[in-house]
Amino acid sequence: MVPGARLIVLGKQGAGKGTQCMRLSRRYVLPHISTGDMLRAAVKARTPLGLEARRYLDAGDLIPDEVVLAMVAGRLDQDDTRTRGFLLDGFPRTVAQADGFDELLKPAVIDLVLNLVVPTGLVLARLVSRRVCEDCGAIYSTSTPPKLNWTCDFCGGDVVQREDDTEEAIKNRLDLYDSSTAPLVARYEALGKLVEVSGEGSPGDVANSLNAVIDAYQHGGGFFPPTPPEHS
Ligand code: ADP
Numbered sequence: 001m002v003p004g005a006r007l008i009v010l011g012k013q014g015a016g017k018g019t020q021c022m023r024l025s026r027r028y029v030l031p032h033i034s035t036g037d038m039l040r041a042a043v044k045a046r047t048p049l050g051l052e053a054r055r056y057l058d059a060g061d062l063i064p065d066e067v068v069l070a071m072v073a074g075r076l077d078q079d080d081t082r083t084r085g086f087l088l089d090g091f092p093r094t095v096a097q098a099d100g101f102d103e104l105l106k107p108a109v110i111d112l113v114l115n116l117v118v119p120t121g122l123v124l125a126r127l128v129s130r131r132v133c134e135d136c137g138a139i140y141s142t143s144t145p146p147k148l149n150w151t152c153d154f155c156g157g158d159v160v161q162r163e164d165d166t167e168e169a170i171k172n173r174l175d176l177y178d179s180s181t182a183p184l185v186a187r188y189e190a191l192g193k194l195v196e197v198s199g200e201g202s203p204g205d206v207a208n209s210l211n212a213v214i215d216a217y218q219h220g221g222g223f224f225p226p227t228p229p230e231h232s
Contacts, residue, residue: 004085005030005222006108007214008092010184011116013173014123014130016199016206019139020116021089023207028214031080034089035068037137038075044134060169062093062176069100076104085111094180098187112217113188114210116199120174127170133157 005028009017018034025032039057042050049071056063072091075081092098102109118126129142131150135157140146150159164173188194197209 004081004083005087005214005218006085006105006111008088008110008113008188009116010113010181010188011199012118012120012123012177013170014126015116015118016126016203017089017116018137019203020199020206020210021087022138023203024210024214025087027211028087029084030087031084032087032089033072033075033081033091034137035063035072035091035093036089038071039063040137057164058169060164060172060176062180065094065096065100068093068097069104072101073104092184095183095187098184110188110193111222112195112214113184113193114213115185115188115194115196116206117196118199122200123174124170127165128167130162130165131159132162133159 007024007030009021009024011017018036021032021034024030039050039053043054043057044050049067052067053063055061062068068091072088076086092101126141131140131142131145132138133140133152133155136152136155138152138154138159140159146153146159151157152159164170185194195213197206197213199206201209
């Protein structure tokens with residue numbers, strides 16, 4: 001059904017999924033599907049989905065599975081994901097989402113699940129210093145700000161602290177990760193799809209590790225199309 005690379009990036013909040021997915025998306029020309037970015041865009045645009053989702057996002061709670069599944073199903077039906085595949089960031093996040101997604105994808109299957117592993121102490125430090133572009137979602141931090149006045153280097157949007165990066169909402173999200181999302185690691189490991197990559201190094205080092213995993217998979221005859229364009 002989807003004749004390209006089908007990748008999932010797993011990892012705690014602050015593990016670096018968004019940062020790395022942006023790099024991977026450019027390098028492998030893969031559509032980056034971030035359910036968090038989609039939901040924040042819906043909240044900003046005040047769509048019916050956004051109006052419903054807002055209270056969950058503010059509290060750091062999970063949006064109901066059927067709502068997220070419908071949103072992802074709509075996105076997978078677009079031309080770019082049909083021809084190129086996808087890089088999923090922030091989804092699936094529960095066993096029910098993973099089950100629903102398997103059904104949605106049939107007869108295709110996931111190629112690889114990349115699990116970015118980072119200790120909790122480090123993700124907490126990253127989350128409190130995280131800043132994001134309100135328009136394109138580019139990720140910065142207080143130690144690596146945009147070049148000019150908290151204006152996004154890529155799109156000129158305002159770079160701000162996310163409303164759900166409060167101490168309380170962060171704690172709730174990390175607890176939900178342990179109870180709802182962590183079981184997915186064992187699920188994909190049992191299927192032989194999981195590769196663990198340390199997310200502790202610099203963004204460039206982590207990107208090199210991820211690229212090496214994907215290139216090795218690809219050279220083993222993993223995905224179609226076999227030779228994605230190189231981007232420097
Ligand atoms: P983080 O990984 O820091 O929590 P995300 O941008 O991935 O950030 O998600 C932000 C919020 O969007 C979550 O706290 C949750 O409310 C909602 N969300 C995103 N993805 C999902 C999902 N797959 N299922 C349920 N809720 C989701």
